[in-house]
Amino acid sequence: MDSILVTGNGPLSGTIPIAGAKNACLTLMPATLLSDEPLTLTNAPRLSDIRTMSELLASLGAEVTSMQGGKVLAMSCHGDINTRADYDIVRKMRASNLVLGPLLAREGHAEVSLPGGCAIGARPMDIHTDGLARMGAEIELRDGYLHARAAGGKLKGAVIDFPFASVGATENIMMAATLARGSTVINNAAREPEIVDLATCLRKMGARIEGDGTGTITIEGVESLHGATHPVVADRIELGTYMLAPAICGGEVECLGGRIDLVRAFCEKLDAAGIGVEETKTGLKVARRNGRIHAVDVATEPFPGFPTDLQAQFMALMCTADGTSVLEETIFENRFMHAPELMRMGAEIEVHGGTATVTGVERLRGAPVMATDLRASVSLILAGLAAEGETVVSRVYHLDRGYEHVVRKLSDVGAKIERIKGK
Numbered sequence: 001m002d003s004i005l006v007t008g009n010g011p012l013s014g015t016i017p018i019a020g021a022k023n024a025c026l027t028l029m030p031a032t033l034l035s036d037e038p039l040t041l042t043n044a045p046r047l048s049d050i051r052t053m054s055e056l057l058a059s060l061g062a063e064v065t066s067m068q069g070g071k072v073l074a075m076s077c078h079g080d081i082n083t084r085a086d087y088d089i090v091r092k093m094r095a096s097n098l099v100l101g102p103l104l105a106r107e108g109h110a111e112v113s114l115p116g117g118c119a120i121g122a123r124p125m126d127i128h129t130d131g132l133a134r135m136g137a138e139i140e141l142r143d144g145y146l147h148a149r150a151a152g153g154k155l156k157g158a159v160i161d162f163p164f165a166s167v168g169a170t171e172n173i174m175m176a177a178t179l180a181r182g183s184t185v186i187n188n189a190a191r192e193p194e195i196v197d198l199a200t201c202l203r204k205m206g207a208r209i210e211g212d213g214t215g216t217i218t219i220e221g222v223e224s225l226h227g228a229t230h231p232v233v234a235d236r237i238e239l240g241t242y243m244l245a246p247a248i249c250g251g252e253v254e255c256l257g258g259r260i261d262l263v264r265a266f267c268e269k270l271d272a273a274g275i276g277v278e279e280t281k282t283g284l285k286v287a288r289r290n291g292r293i294h295a296v297d298v299a300t301e302p303f304p305g306f307p308t309d310l311q312a313q314f315m316a317l318m319c320t321a322d323g324t325s326v327l328e329e330t331i332f333e334n335r336f337m338h339a340p341e342l343m344r345m346g347a348e349i350e351v352h353g354g355t356a357t358v359t360g361v362e363r364l365r366g367a368p369v370m371a372t373d374l375r376a377s378v379s380l381i382l383a384g385l386a387a388e389g390e391t392v393v394s395r396v397y398h399l400d401r402g403y404e405h406v407v408r409k410l411s412d413v414g415a416k417i418e419r420i421k422g423k
């Protein structure tokens with residue numbers, strides 16, 4: 001198992017290219033199941049999660065060809081397919097549940113292993129399954145698998161009111177509804193940029209979708225979808241993560257391909273903390289203003305609010321702020337596992353339920369720390385960049401799920417960071 005060695009050092013400067021979004025790519029890939037014709041994704045990120053989704057789609061009978069070192073994914077799914085998404089693959093990644101809607105829409109039935117809980121929370125699938133049931137699916141949990149069957153072999157449109165704006169459920173229902181009989185309305189739909197990206201791709205494939213990016217999405221079912229080529233939207237979480245590097249270490253870094261509309265709520269908090277963000281022709285330039293970072297309170301919310309996927313990284317920034325900040329996690333019930341690790345580096349943090357109170361210290365100190373999940377792992381790297389001495393982050397397989405070439409990207413702007421094999 002590899003680890004990452006970070007040595008705290010001075011200001012950073014240069015450019016960091018932002019990859020295509022993991023969370024968009026993971027929902028765009030299963031859309032290939034909706035058509036017999038090829039779907040090609042460009043600007044795909046090179047990540048282990050993408051390889052897991054490729055493996056899952058291949059197990060269902062799709063052909064997935066990775067080209068240009070993984071930046072282009074050519075997928076095709078014609079002829080007979082397997083409708084069983086096996087536990088051995090699904091357990092590796094929650095986003096595997098995004099094949100349920102497409103399989104059900106295409107074949108009229110599907111057997112998808114429940115992904116189970118994960119470190120950050122229980123993450124049930126009731127909003128997905130209740131929505132599909134409204135569309136005429138009979139769904140039963142047996143042997144750890146969701147066995148779903150569309151009455152009469154085809155889903156039908158329905159009005160579905162989500163109790164919570166679930167990202168994955170919006171994606172699953174949206175994909176299922178593209179081939180359903182009649183129209184589907186999703187009320188209280190998620191509004192994340194990845195939903196808009198999926199809707200844009202599905203429209204290129206011939207789907208009739210309106211309202212994506214708002215709380216009400218309407219999908220008019222069509223007979224079939226055709227092939228398309230689509231560029232994956234920029235990764236707003238990778239973007240926010242790298243914007244925090246100069247914020248924490250000082251200096252100025254431009255994140256190439258970054259767009260302010262993807263990270264507006266996050267930028268407001270950066271501004272309040274004393275970090276300047278400038279829109280350029282090629283991306284977003286970030287620089288720390290003079291003096292210590294100000295303490296800022298944050299509550300995570302669905303988009304367009306402050307993303308839960310940037311909470312751990314923002315906490316790393318707040319660890320050295322001037323004053324006390326309160327971070328409230330409202331999306332997942334167990335997403336503060338980075339806090340005890342940051343405390344090993346000298347951070348002062350108190351966690352009570354969904355609230356973490358962080359009192360900034362002058363300087364963090366390097367320490368051996370352990371990554372517990374994807375965003376926690378990168379928050380420890382950011383903290384290590386700002387700390388005195390060496391920090392070794394172990395269990396970096398979490399990091400490989402969501403950050404391509406993290407060592408190269410940070411080294412290129414002057415960070416002292418290296419990957420240590422087998423430790």
Ligand SMILES: CC(=O)N[C@H]1[C@@H](OP(=O)(O)OP(=O)(O)OC[C@H]2O[C@@H](n3ccc(=O)[nH]c3=O)[C@H](O)[C@@H]2O)O[C@H](CO)[C@@H](O)[C@@H]1O
Pocket residue numbers: 023024026094095121122123124125126127128129164165166167168169194302308309331332333
């Ligand atoms: C691959 C992907 O895109 N992952 C993202 C997606 O996850 P994901 O799609 O799993 O997140 P959801 O928006 O569905 O989950 C949000 C909350 O709703 C709850 N819930 C969800 C579905 C359900 O049927 N029942 C239920 O109770 C979850 O447990 C969680 O507490 O959105 C999250 C919230 O922005 C991000 O943190 C993840 O990075």
Ligand SMILES: C=C(OP(=O)(O)O)C(=O)O
Pocket residue numbers: 023093094095309374375402
């Ligand atoms: C929680 C995340 O991903 P997933 O939903 O795939 O677990 C994430 O990207 O931070």
